[in-house]
Amino acid sequence: YCLTPRRIKKIMERQGVRGPKPRPLTGNILDMASLISKSTSYDVNSISHDIVGRLLPHYVAWSQQYGKRFIYWNGIEPRMCLTETDLIKEFLLKYSSVSGKSWQQQEGCKYFIGRGLLMANGQDWYHQRHIVAPAFMGDKLKSYAGYMVECTKEMLQSLENALKMGQSSDVEIGEYMRRLTADIISRTEFDGSYEKGKQIFHLLTLLQSRCAQASRHLCFPGSRYFPSKYNREIKSLKMEVERLLMEIIQSRKDCVEIGRSSSYGNDLLGMLLNEMQKKKISGNNGFGLNLQLIMDQCKTLFFAGHETTAILLTWTVMLLATNPIWQQKVRAEVMTLLFNNAQTQNPSVDQLSKLTLLQMVINESMRLYPPASVLPRMAFEDMKLGDLHIPKGLSIWIPVLAIHHSEELWGKDANEFNPERFASKSFTPGRFMPFAAGPRNCVGQAFAMMEAKLILAMLISKFSFTISENYRHAPVVVLTIKPKYGVQVCLKPLNP
Numbered sequence: 001y002c003l004t005p006r007r008i009k010k011i012m013e014r015q016g017v018r019g020p021k022p023r024p025l026t027g028n029i030l031d032m033a034s035l036i037s038k039s040t041s042y043d044v045n046s047i048s049h050d051i052v053g054r055l056l057p058h059y060v061a062w063s064q065q066y067g068k069r070f071i072y073w074n075g076i077e078p079r080m081c082l083t084e085t086d087l088i089k090e091f092l093l094k095y096s097s098v099s100g101k102s103w104q105q106q107e108g109c110k111y112f113i114g115r116g117l118l119m120a121n122g123q124d125w126y127h128q129r130h131i132v133a134p135a136f137m138g139d140k141l142k143s144y145a146g147y148m149v150e151c152t153k154e155m156l157q158s159l160e161n162a163l164k165m166g167q168s169s170d171v172e173i174g175e176y177m178r179r180l181t182a183d184i185i186s187r188t189e190f191d192g193s194y195e196k197g198k199q200i201f202h203l204l205t206l207l208q209s210r211c212a213q214a215s216r217h218l219c220f221p222g223s224r225y226f227p228s229k230y231n232r233e234i235k236s237l238k239m240e241v242e243r244l245l246m247e248i249i250q251s252r253k254d255c256v257e258i259g260r261s262s263s264y265g266n267d268l269l270g271m272l273l274n275e276m277q278k279k280k281i282s283g284n285n286g287f288g289l290n291l292q293l294i295m296d297q298c299k300t301l302f303f304a305g306h307e308t309t310a311i312l313l314t315w316t317v318m319l320l321a322t323n324p325i326w327q328q329k330v331r332a333e334v335m336t337l338l339f340n341n342a343q344t345q346n347p348s349v350d351q352l353s354k355l356t357l358l359q360m361v362i363n364e365s366m367r368l369y370p371p372a373s374v375l376p377r378m379a380f381e382d383m384k385l386g387d388l389h390i391p392k393g394l395s396i397w398i399p400v401l402a403i404h405h406s407e408e409l410w411g412k413d414a415n416e417f418n419p420e421r422f423a424s425k426s427f428t429p430g431r432f433m434p435f436a437a438g439p440r441n442c443v444g445q446a447f448a449m450m451e452a453k454l455i456l457a458m459l460i461s462k463f464s465f466t467i468s469e470n471y472r473h474a475p476v477v478v479l480t481i482k483p484k485y486g487v488q489v490c491l492k493p494l495n496p
């Protein structure tokens with residue numbers, strides 16, 4: 001904990017990479033916290049997308065002082081900021097097998113999502129990825145569209161009801177999107193046991209917020225053993241989540257064992273259980289899935305798969321509400337291609353890939369407000385990256401938000417909403433990476449895109465919307481980039 005970071009610091013300093021002076025144990029965490037609390041203490045005056053200084057003030061300050069490459073300390077973990085796109089590409093593509101999630105990241109998520117795909121490393125990650133990835137491809141992926149359409153119809157109905165019953169046409173769309181994406185992932189994972197799934201995910205959301213609060217104290221080793229209020233609550237929530245998950249798993253196993261069913265089911269959980277059974281039969285227990293890992297995977301997919309998409313949808317609605325011309329263009333495209341000019345109520349899922357304007361708007365939304373604002377990865381071996389020697393143990397910190405807003409990479413209008421920039425498909429990889437890149441990119445990318453397009457298309461075909469006078473533009477980072485006070489929009493049914 002002491003000698004390795006010092007060795008890393010020396011190696012980097014010899015290569016001209018410097019940074020702010022760290023304090024014992026907490027490193028630069030307190031400096032970052034103080035800069036962020038100052039920059040986010042006020043709302044943004046107008047709806048400006050120039051948000052890097054607000055959300056990453058430490059990046060702005062240190063890159064101005066120390067240059068593009070600088071090193072800072074997240075507690076006892078040294079992190080090097082990397083913004084050069086060719087080096088990022090090389091790092092994510094070439095070194096994915098010898099880099100991964102650091103001890104600190106794993107420790108922060110241990111009680112919450114455990115060692116599922118998102119937090120796994122090395123061979124363990126490789127085997128998990130090969131089990132999970134097929135669930136998000138081809139026909140399997142298409143089979144989830146039914147859940148998405150069904151849940152979205154319910155959400156649209158509840159929006160209509162809220163408008164009928166309420167005094168005003170204002171709704172906070174973020175809360176609707178959060179509930180909708182949680183419903184969708186809950187059905188995709190647990191199909192028939194979906195109501196119990198919702199209960200599990202409610203507890204998991206509580207667990208996530210407790211872990212986030214406790215992670216502020218996780219800057220030094222051993223802190224998770226303190227019998228603090230957070231740690232006690234975290235343990236009891238974790239036990240309750242796992243008890244409910246075990247109940248679902250056990251009932252599936254019982255059905256197969258007494259011969260009532262020949263498989264564990266077609267949902268995500270069924271697929272993981274079938275895979276575990278296959279491994280058992282072939283006697284390959286080395287990388288087989290055990291029950292703890294299946295539970296961790298269920299939690300991981302819920303965590304990684306609902307909030308990110310809900311945030312993407314919420315910011316996209318805000319952008320369309322403030323850009324009526326684009327809203328109209330997207331509506332026209334959706335009505336023609338997906339709803340056959342209102343002759344059908346059900347969207348034709350096969351046409352989703354033809355919605356180019358909607359895809360451009362979604363891309364622009366993820367460029368301006370990338371749900372994952374930074375990508376941290378640790379080097380597990382010494383490596384050569386361009387002209388740099390990266391020592392084992394150094395974390396590479398990729399500030400996705402800053403790269404997405406860079407004038408050098410996107411031009412003078414980098415902070416403006418202009419979906420037209422995505423009209424040509426040839427944008428350099430390394431400068432647009434909402435889903436990361438390389439072998440360790442987002443496994444649910446295609447699922448998220450299908451879900452986002454279906455939900456936005458169905459919403460825009462039913463309602464027109466403008467931004468409410470009550471909306472206060474105040475993006476903040478709480479794991480993802482969130483609107484602090486939600487996004488209030490005025491909805492108007494298109495066919496009252």
Ligand code: HEM
Pocket residue numbers: 117118119129185300301304305306308309312370371372375376433434435436439440441442443444445447448
């Ligand atoms: C707009 C929506 C989404 C965004 C922007 C997003 C973004 C990302 C990013 C940036 C990563 C890399 C994180 C890292 O390595 O530090 C990632 C990984 C991951 N995502 Fe997503 N994601 C989205 C939706 C989903 C969905 C819908 C699912 C599943 C249902 C999902 C499951 C995962 C998993 C399991 C990983 C870990 C992959 C691995 O390490 O091999 N994501 N996502």
